[in-house]
Amino acid sequence: MKKLITLCLMTTAAAVCLSCAGNKEFLPGEVWLDNNGVAINAHGGGMLYHDGRYYWFGEHKTEGEGGNRANVGVHCYSSKNLYDWRDEGIALAVAPDGSGSPIEKGCILERPKVIYNAQTDKFVMWFHLELKDKGYSAAMSGVAVSDNVTGPYEFLNAGRVNAGKWPLNVSAETRQAAEAIAAGNAATVPDNDRFLVRDFGGGQMARDMTLFVDDDGKAYHIYASEENQTLQIAELTDDYTAHTGRYVRAFVGRSMEAPAIFKHESKYYLMMSGCTGWAPNAARSAVADDVMGEWTELGNPCIGDDADKTFHSQSTYMLPVEGRDGMIIYMGDRWKPENAIDGRYIWLPVNIEDGRFTLTWQPSWKL
Numbered sequence: 100m101k102k103l104i105t106l107c108l109m110t111t112a113a114a115v116c117l118s119c120a121g122n123k124e125f126l127p128g129e130v131w132l133d134n135n136g137v138a139i140n141a142h143g144g145g146m147l148y149h150d151g152r153y154y155w156f157g158e159h160k161t162e163g164e165g166g167n168r169a170n171v172g173v174h175c176y177s178s179k180n181l182y183d184w185r186d187e188g189i190a191l192a193v194a195p196d197g198s199g200s201p202i203e204k205g206c207i208l209e210r211p212k213v214i215y216n217a218q219t220d221k222f223v224m225w226f227h228l229e230l231k232d233k234g235y236s237a238a239m240s241g242v243a244v245s246d247n248v249t250g251p252y253e254f255l256n257a258g259r260v261n262a263g264k265w266p267l268n269v270s271a272e273t274r275q276a277a278e279a280i281a282a283g284n285a286a287t288v289p290d291n292d293r294f295l296v297r298d299f300g301g302g303q304m305a306r307d308m309t310l311f312v313d314d315d316g317k318a319y320h321i322y323a324s325e326e327n328q329t330l331q332i333a334e335l336t337d338d339y340t341a342h343t344g345r346y347v348r349a350f351v352g353r354s355m356e357a358p359a360i361f362k363h364e365s366k367y368y369l370m371m372s373g374c375t376g377w378a379p380n381a382a383r384s385a386v387a388d389d390v391m392g393e394w395t396e397l398g399n400p401c402i403g404d405d406a407d408k409t410f411h412s413q414s415t416y417m418l419p420v421e422g423r424d425g426m427i428i429y430m431g432d433r434w435k436p437e438n439a440i441d442g443r444y445i446w447l448p449v450n451i452e453d454g455r456f457t458l459t460w461q462p463s464w465k466l
């Protein structure tokens with residue numbers, strides 16, 4: 100009997116231990132299950148920490164062909180510890196097929212990010228929007244709001260960014276050339292500024308994007324613009340639902356996508372990818388003293404095997420862990436364009452040292 104009790108106790112202890120080892124660690128590239136045992140479906144995602152919980156918003160992909168189109172909407176999950184995820188359902192649903200809405204089912208709705216506005220007590224979601232059946236030509240930004248973090252979010256509008264506004268750091272040469280052309284005179288626009296000038300009237304293109312709220316409550320929209328050749332960083336209005344017209348261009352002509360940002364000890368750090376669609380490439384990193392720049396490139400932050408492919412992933416968000424100063428998690432996507440729903444999540448700890456940051460591959464790791 101005594102032996103049996105001891106055996107029972109040992110078995111129970113082993114089971115408990117296994118469950119903590121199994122559940123309470125990150126396994127980059129494996130299938131991550133939610134509370135219902137279903138694979139988490141939140142690609143190109145972002146995170147909001149609010150009232151003691153993390154809320155993960157991402158693209159709900161579907162199976163097979165066309166799985167990268169928005170057939171469902173933006174999916175939300177929540178967690179207290181970043182390991183166990185509760186399905187919170189669809190935060191922003193696409194509009195019905197045939198409705199003519201910019202977010203009609205079958206559009207492309209990518210890289211949703213949500214921030215909280217303390218003044219209005221509303222949650223504001225921005226995303227990259229491509230109109231149905233128009234490929235990637237629209238290059239618009241959409242915005243939606245909700246009184247509840249998990250939604251439902253109400254779609255407000257979508258469009259190009261900052262029409263009729265010059266960036267703060269436009270050169271006098273480019274501005275004069277643009278004004279001369281608008282007045283019907285001949286002038287040459289510098290090569291790297293062609294798309295900026297072309298889109299001045301109709302608004303700047305915005306594709307891969309993220310949002311950032313600074314310590315003073317000001318929010319910024321950071322997006323690949325100008326045919327993905329140049330990144331733009333634009334200030335949002337106090338309620339976060341529009342652009343103020345103040346923006347800068349960064350990394351002109353460097354073709355960066357997938358921007359993800361964090362702040363550490365008064366410095367701003369960006370991670371980005373090159374421009375190779377769903378296929379991974381070598382990441383880039385940069386640092387600045389002000390979110391609006393000047394930005395200084397720091398090179399590929401990845402180290403070791405597969406560093407030239409960002410460990411077969413592409414950045415989507417840099418997550419500061421609550422209550423752990425200097426602990427940032429790199430959130431990346433390992434895309435599977437042939438079956439988008441099977442795309443995997445690559446999360447890795449960010450190592451910040453000597454004014455730069457690095458990432459190394461970990462098959463499994465804990466906070």
Ligand code: GAL
Pocket residue numbers: 143209210307356357374375376377413
């Ligand atoms: C990637 C981008 C994704 C998606 C894809 C389409 O470079 O980061 O969000 O737009 O291209 O090919």
